Amino acid sequence: SQKIEQNSEALNIQEGKTATLTCNYTNYSPAYLQWYRQDPGRGPVFLLLIRENEKEKRKERLKVTFDTTLKQSLFHITASQPADSATYLCALAPFFYQTGANNLFFGTGTRLTVIP
């Protein structure tokens, strides 16, 4: 079965630095991969989607890369701010024909703390 690992449970960085979070998966490559932000006691909020044929996606201070050879996605937040402190989840969607539905499988998340 597919296993999704996010590099560390918690990551602390200094304000202004770039935060880099890692998502590794085993077995089959997903059709696409998404990153979500989740604040305590709240539902996840969608940030970025990257497809299996794309190498990089950007949105403001966020950047996602996808390496199907390494079976890894990196999520970067540049010029980090204390307001970026949250848990970040990666989620994989198998190709439609494998599951028959647009299911998402989530990693356990990395709790990011940006220190002022």
Add this chain to the structure above:
Amino acid sequence: GAVVSQHPSWVICKSGTSVKIECRSLDFQATTMFWYRQFPKQSLMLMATSNEGSKATYEQGVEKDKFLINHASLTLSTLTVTSAHPEDSSFYICSALHPRSQETQYFGPGTRLLVL
């Protein structure tokens, strides 16, 4: 646009009672909604896929007679936890697929259930 709400946000009940949780898409119609469960410090686990007008598809290990799902309209899906027990205490989150994008799930704020 793409707002999903859940009600209630927090519920406490006695063991043996049933609890209904509502998930609504407020500004769009969703033929497909998903129900997740999240235990403390763990990732979201997909419980079932809810399709409007048809029976829900449950993930392996999820008891369909215990977690009743009804998707009676294009804006409402309900999850009923029947005969709840303390081990059912968890954070239940729903999501909905927006008709413009079948790849992005919009999540509700979650419902925290505590069974005494």
